[in-house]
Amino acid sequence: MNLAELRNRLAKVQGVMFDIDGCLVLSDGPSGHGGNALPGAREAIEIVRQTGRSMAVFTNGSMQTPAQIGASLRSHGLDVLDDEVLTPxxxxxxxxxxxxxxxxxxxxxxxxxxxxxxxxxxxxxxxxxxxxxxxxxxxxxxxxxxxxxxxxxxxxxxxxxxxxxxxxxxxxxxxxxxxxxxxxxxxxxxxxxxxxxxxxxxxxLGKPSVEAIAVLTDRLGVPPSQTLIIGDDLTLECRMARTAGALGALVTTGTHSTADAAATSAEQKPDFVVDSLLGLVELLSLVSEDTPAHLG
Missing domain, CATH: 3.40.50.1000 (HAD superfamily/HAD-like)
Structure with a gap:
């Protein structure tokens, strides 16, 4: 997908799902507990809010409740509401x-x-x-x-x-x-x-299952074709995006690398790769400049 095609797809995105571990935060504990927010995490959430898109964060861990995860993310300065947190x-x-x-x-x-x-x-x-x-x-x-x-x-x-x-x-x-x-x-x-x-x-039942996709799109309130799914794992978030027909992105701050993405199968190949969420912020900023009122 070239840059023009990517910008066109991003302009149609009305809902964004962020993975948590390796995408928004990184730690040795569950859902970022005791760790740190990754570069661009705060800014990525902020631009999603500013552009009127709906948002969800989705971990594949089930050790904590959504409220506990939400509190942990907010302690890192991430603007996430409890009802925006999904778990398996x-x-x-x-x-x-x-x-x-x-x-x-x-x-x-x-x-x-x-x-x-x-x-x-x-x-x-x-x-x-x-x-x-x-x-x-x-x-x-x-x-x-x-x-x-x-x-x-x-x-x-x-x-x-x-x-x-x-x-x-x-x-x-x-x-x-x-x-x-x-x-x-x-x-x-x-x-x-x-x-x-x-x-x-x-x-x-967790990522990348069809059940998880159904719950996610219901929570976002938008169809898969207008959804961006971003995470650090090709077998989870990127496969989920491919299965759903959503736009899929790999961020290389966690499990998989750019080289992994190039070598992976079509069933889990991302539409684009960023080195950190700062790269996503840059792309969404470009789209916002092109279509400043695309979401009203």
Whole structure:
């Protein structure tokens, strides 16, 4: 895509999704906790606001609630509202409500996972009763960030799956962008183990799933064709953009590089690459100069 084509596509963008880790912030903790805002993060959010576009930030981590993530981002000086924060747990809760209504759900994860299920009043299986041997009658097993997932939970989850429950995973990303130490993923590790034990496949609900795309575009209030998705991971944000038919951008401050983007498959190739969000700010500024009132 040449510069003229890119500017034309950007001029049509009315909603922007930012990844968090490796895009807006970088740390060894969840969603930038204890880390720093990356260059251009504040300015990128500011120009999205100034041009009247809608915005969402979307992490593939489910350790924290949207409110906790929003507070963490604001502590870095980033103008993000709690209801602009999406996590795989938000997608999972909304999807389960649609698919299973009031049927029992066996959900594994801390407050970052349980919060949205409880807020929606979904029918959650009591873990203690299930571990004690009481049948769960679960329609689905949802695996999130659960660092206390031991043998008792494996037993309970496996029994539910073998009795007919479907397996869902909030995210199976092996790791997240970090400053020094490997920031490992937990949910996918558990889901893969449960799949191994039961012989049943699992479905991922976080990025880049069609479920995540549906929740994102609903939250932004714009169609995918008018959405920009930007992040540091070709397999997550860039693949999500390609799947959705959105404009996709890679920022090379996290997981993947410009060389990675050049060598990757068509299914996850970004439409453009920037070295930092300052590059996105420059492009959006050019578009704003060309069409100063394009969003009214």
């Amino acid at each position: 747990a938000v997608v999972a809760a909304e999807t389960m409500q649609t698919l299973y209504q009031d049927r029992p759900l066996l959900v594994f994860g801390g407050n970052g996972v349980q919060h949205d299920f409880e807020r929606r009043g979904l029918n959650l299986v009591d873990h203690d009763r299930a571990i004690a041997g009481e049948p769960t009658n679960a329609a689905a097993v949802i695996i999130g960030w659960d660092t206390d997932f031991g043998k008792d939970k494996i037993q309970t989850a496996a029994e539910a799956v073998l009795a007919g429950a479907e397996i869902y995973c909030t995210s199976d990303a092996p790791s997240f962008a970090s400053t020094q130490r490997l920031n490992v993923g937990v949910s996918g590790f558990i889901a893969a183990g449960l799949s191994h034990v039961t012989g049943r496949p699992y479905r991922v």
